[in-house]
Amino acid sequence: MTIWGGIDVSDQMLYQYLEERRSTKQWKKVALNIMSRMVLNAYILYKQNSDNPGTRLDFILNIIEELSREWIRNKNVQNSPTITGDPIGNGGGDAGASGDFLEKLPLKREKNCSVCSATSTKSGGKRKKTTFVCKRCKKGLHPLCLPHHICVTAQL
Numbered sequence: 001m002t003i004w005g006g007i008d009v010s011d012q013m014l015y016q017y018l019e020e021r022r023s024t025k026q027w028k029k030v031a032l033n034i035m036s037r038m039v040l041n042a043y044i045l046y047k048q049n050s051d052n053p054g055t056r057l058d059f060i061l062n063i064i065e066e067l068s069r070e071w072i073r074n075k076n077v078q079n080s081p082t083i084t085g086d087p088i089g090n091g092g093g094d095a096g097a098s099g100d101f102l103e104k105l106p107l108k109r110e111k112n113c114s115v116c117s118a119t120s121t122k123s124g125g126k127r128k129k130t131t132f133v134c135k136r137c138k139k140g141l142h143p144l145c146l147p148h149h150i151c152v153t154a155q156l
Helices: 026-049 056-079 116-122 143-148
Strands: 102-104 132-134
Touching (some): 026 056, 056 143
Antiparallel strands (some): 102 132
16 A cells, blocks of 8 residues: 555545545445446456556446446346337347447437437427437437337338
């Protein structure tokens, strides 16, 4: 343990991306701290065992994307067991595999979700933004709204 100017240097990397929110629930702070330490340890191992390691931020974003993709796939399978086949008419496929039909917009670009924004604005609600678009029609679409999406493209 090395102390440098009042900061433990071994913890310096940990607090670079750790978001400490004011909360009265101490268990949340402990849980987030433990998860941050696990991600940091995983990144250190990745960096030591990889020939061309990426940045730590890219590593964290990749973990978040993979975990959310898996969670969405499991959530779609649990919530829509009656949907079989392709929700947008591509000729087969699994409705839960949203990665097959959606693509992420570059950088921080957002579009209105064509399913839940239409429903929300009709009842006087707000538009819902998403960073995903349908690969076929390029309309904004949340992964959870995929089973309800009807893809309309111009037929030649």
